[in-house]
Amino acid sequence: NAGVTQTPKFQVLKTGQSMTLQCAQDMNHNSMYWYRQDPGMGLRLIYYSASEGTTDKGEVPNGYNVSRLNKREFSLRLESAAPSQTSVYFCATIWGASYNSPLHFGNGTRLTVT
Amino acid sequence: TQLLEQSPQFLSIQEGENLTVYCNSSSVFSSLQWYRQEPGEGPVLLVTVVTGGEVKKLKRLTFQFGDARKDSSLHITAAQPGDTGLYLCAGIYSGGGADGLTFGKGTHLIIQP
Numbered sequence: 001n002a003g004v005t006q007t008p009k010f011q012v013l014k015t016g017q018s019m020t021l022q023c024a025q026d027m028n029h030n031s032m033y034w035y036r037q038d039p040g041m042g043l044r045l046i047y048y049s050a051s052e053g054t055t056d057k058g059e060v061p062n063g064y065n066v067s068r069l070n071k072r073e074f075s076l077r078l079e080s081a082a083p084s085q086t087s088v089y090f091c092a093t094i095w096g097a098s099y100n101s102p103l104h105f106g107n108g109t110r111l112t113v114t
Numbered sequence: 115t116q117l118l119e120q121s122p123q124f125l126s127i128q129e130g131e132n133l134t135v136y137c138n139s140s141s142v143f144s145s146l147q148w149y150r151q152e153p154g155e156g157p158v159l160l161v162t163v164v165t166g167g168e169v170k171k172l173k174r175l176t177f178q179f180g181d182a183r184k185d186s187s188l189h190i191t192a193a194q195p196g197d198t199g200l201y202l203c204a205g206i207y208s209g210g211g212a213d214g215l216t217f218g219k220g221t222h223l224i225i226q227p
Contacts, residue, residue: 004156035217040123042219043157043202090156102147103204103215105156 002026006091006106013081013113021076021109023091031094032074033058033103034066036087043090049074081113118205120218127193128226135188135221137203143183144206147215151200160188193225 007022023032034046045058049068063085065077078085088110092103119138127133137146145164149157161170163179163186170177174197176189190197200222204215 040219043204043217092156102159102162103149103157105158107155 004091004093004104004106006089006109008109009107010110011112013078013111015082015113017081018077018079019081019111020078021089021091021111023074023076023106024072025091025093025104026072027093027095027104028071029093029095029104030071032068033092033094034064034074034076035090035092036060037090037108038087046076046089081111083113085111086113087111118203118216118218120201120203120221122221123219124222124224126224126226129194130192133190133193133223135190135201135223136185137187137205137218138185139205139207141184141207143179143186146179146183146186146203146205148177148186148188149202149204151202151220157200157202190223193223195225195227198223198225 004025013019030051033048035043036046037043044060046060046064047055047058047066049055052068052071055066055068067075088108090108091106094103095101121136145162147162148160150160151157161172161177163177166183167181168179174191178187186203200220202220203218206215
């Protein structure tokens with residue numbers, strides 16, 4: 001039982017390159033989230049998907065797109081990477097819409113854009 | 115955007131000492147969660163508090179939710195090196211929806227042997 005799996009763990013991109021961060025969960029959770037974590041900034045929500053087939057913008061969506069491929073998978077795409085997107089990216093899931101339940105996080109993707 | 119203020123931002127103390135971390139907002143929370151994050155890993159939930167005035171204990175960790183549900187604290191008794199990590203509070207505000215929790219910026223805690 002892996003929980004939330006993120007790939008890749010590390011990535012270095014040059015400005016203007018594109019890439020997709022993958023997230024898969026095996027907990028049958030409805031809602032999935034993408035956060036970025038930067039020093040001194042905490043965790044900021046990029047996009048979320050409350051259920052399969054729906055996606056919505058979070059606090060910092062500019063420069064990103066997402067796809068909720070099915071209930072298990074939620075991907076984050078950078079079409080033209082910029083140095084400001086250097087960060088640690090976390091995928092998280094939650095059962096239903098109740099926040100008395102915990103968010104389950106993956107172990108992150110560490111992205112550097114040069 | 116709702117704001118959650120955590121303090122202190124950094125704390126380095128000796129093993130065996132006590133410490134308190136604070137999480138404050140001007141808005142009312144529906145519920146508040148505390149997470150702990152170790153280097154190279156994602157945050158892991160420690161506790162959820164829901165009722166104003168609620169106190170929860172997890173071994174040497176005591177979590178308190180303010181009576182007005184606008185603030186929370188985490189107290190660690192007799193800190194140990196294994197308590198080292200980033201502690202994050204996260205709140206759901208009254209009227210908040212599926213766009214998730216609002217996180218504080220975190221407290222970096224180092225317990226020196």
